[in-house]
Amino acid sequence: MSIACEVNFDGLIGPSHNYGGLSDGNLASARNAGDISNPREAAVQGLEKMRTLVRAGLVQGVLPPLARPNFDLLVAAGFAGSDSDIIGAAARRAPQLLKAAYSASAMWAANAATVSPSADTADGRLHFTPANLSTMLHRSLEHPDTTATLISIFADEERFAVHGALPAHADFADEGAANHVRLSAEHDAPGVELFVYGRDTGEALAGFPARQTRLASEAIARAHGLAMPHAVFARQAHRAIASGAFHNDVVCVGALDTLFFHEHAFEDTAATLKALRQAADGRFELKPVMVADTEVPLADAMSSYLFNSQLLQVPGEDRLVLVAPTETRDTPSVHAYCERLVQSNGPIGRVLYVDVRQSMRNGGGPACLRLRVVMTVAELAACHAGVLLDEELIDELQASVRLTYRDRLSPGDLADPAFADECRLAREAILDILDLEALA
Template sequence: MQHFEVNFDGLVGPTHNYAGLSFGNVASLSNAQAASNPRSAAKQGLRKMKALHDMGMVQGVLAPQERPDVDTLRRLGFTGNDGDVLAKAASQAPAIYRACCSASSMWTANAATVSPSADTANGKVHFTPANLTNKFHRSLEPLTTGRILKAMFNNSRYFEHHLHLPDNEHFGDEGAANHTRLCQQYGNAGVEVFVYGRYAFDSSKPAPQRFPARQTFEASQAVARLHGLSDDNTVFMQQNPDVIDQGVFHNDVIAVGNQNVLFYHEQAFVDTHSKLHEIESKLGAQMHFIEVPTSAVSVQDAVDTYLFNTQLITLPDGKMIIVAPTECEEHAGVSAYLQELAAGNGPISDVRYFDVKQSMRNGGGPACLRLRVALNDEELKAVNPHVVMNDALFERLNQWVDKHYRDELAVADLADPQLLLESRTALDELTQLMHLGSVYPFQQD
């Protein structure tokens, strides 16, 4: 039986914009008023997906959320027809309105936590959408995310779906951005590493002081229980509060893992060495721990270039490579480090650079754009085939983007009722193209 790790990248939506919504995400805040290019953003993402497909990787596509979120605005008391709701919210509560226009669902690393069948008690692949309670604009996502995931993985013989955790910061869950699975081979039982920022029920424990810790220990434990994971294949590590206060809002901004490799910054974790020993002991195999010292790359440079928000993937020929944003290539120090890393005798043999600047300007690199799902060949056959990248789907999605997306979008444009109509028309066509059914609220009303 063959085993794969499939990357399901988020398709950038037709209302892609820079709203500067995430306190603690430096890149997001710094581009708050800039005009965006939805068409360019979507095509950048599609090109990365197609490139990985061309490398021999199995690559999937995850549909975007509907934005602006008119249903939420109605729940908040804005009335009238859709145009009235948009106009009232934009004029009376512009900050709330911008939050309901957020394009952050493009970062599907936050969509859910996924545990493969080799790890779970019932031998199924488990999905739990992240509740994303720390940020209002992201807390609007999980119900639609759950519907989209069920439409993609719609076979109860192989897949089990859970409701997101309770909508409360005590169980703040940020999905796979704070979760890494390590293993020898994708089909083998692995060790699932949950990285949390704070304890919700014990204020005496260390926690960041400047920026919020979005993932709680209690949430990580809850997801592990839901997925039927055991003590033998889970490790819980705390993210260093100091690096959270330096702008490292998720673990995937300071560490990335793949198979038996963990690539991380020396300041990434609390009690690093004992936790790495625990990982290796539970995995029962030798790990490659690649620690990047501060003297080589500062935390600030790691955040600015998203050195760790890169994809660490294994190609079909067994070679492990890093997929990095061009910002890493353009930074002299980071580029030199990566060049030396790939030229060494370690497990990582190459670095491939991709232009994802529309995403980077909004606060997310290549790793933010993908949700990793380890599958065997039977499970892969059970996935909705219309969401798996191939030459025909790439062509159809590019044509769909050309048909429906604007070249430029300013913050003021988000209140345009015509934009809402354009977006809904595009998404309705997309659900037909990808055979998703009625996953959006406007399709169910």
């Protein structure tokens, strides 16, 4: 019997969820910029996805939204006075900065950190490195508060190591677990960690930004004390980035011994698979599932977010389950592929469709919304229990969201100073439910 399990810590979507169009290279974000969002529906949808996994017998956690607006950004930009003064002046003179200060992008917890389980690390601790997210202004604001959140949840230094974010320089650009896959025979067995990067140090590429550097990935692997023969560094295909795959988890997902990916996920697929097999030698036999472009064109994979799905080991099932957005079911080529996938004798036996449309319209599917953390029984007992969900706690969080979140929000509404108080009170109510009041 395994002494470890994979815990999904989903980001609870915050009350300022809006379609600000801030993310260069994120096609969905750009396409829906300026539209009316529904923060209440978004948060309820996310919590329903969490409920689905709880009902499936999985351990599910939640990360609270960060404080928004980020007044530190606005003050650093030269705005002063009362909160109302700052918001009013920013709305008039720098509306793009105000949108960045209100961004709820921390909901996509796959970018919160890179995580290495204790089975892989030299000191036998569970390691976290919060992502600096330095490529995008609105995301670069997150890591100090994300670090504080992780320290609050994983406070036992004998079992957990929460590192500082890497230097906020282009050479160290880091986007967290969205560019990282951990593979193993079982969750508690030593594994192989795959780090995917878009560019080398100092390299300039045309088109959409390549957000992850090899230097950042190597620095994290060293800090986590990984055995380098069991760490693989692979380059993401430039074609994928140019098509809108701003993170590798838009074209690739893995779990246990299975890697599920698009034909154009990696710059050199053969070399990547060879390196993974060499790194896995003696630990497990890699099961690659590559989707050909002739079966699912890259454009369809991008629009449906087939690979931005959760690949999970569900209790009682002998094959993995793919938790996919409903957009995959609604895209003919992708739906047909999924039907063939489950009818095959491969490692993926079922596709479960979930509705996260509010998140999808900003460019984040089921996999974006969660940070995967492999934890032993002892580590689970040592972490902050208030963020581990059951249905009663989900009900309580949904009731709070329905009471405090708006059901309509446009980017123009951010200019209302009263909205800042709404966001603060909504977040404080959530922190109170999760017993994380110290983060207020």
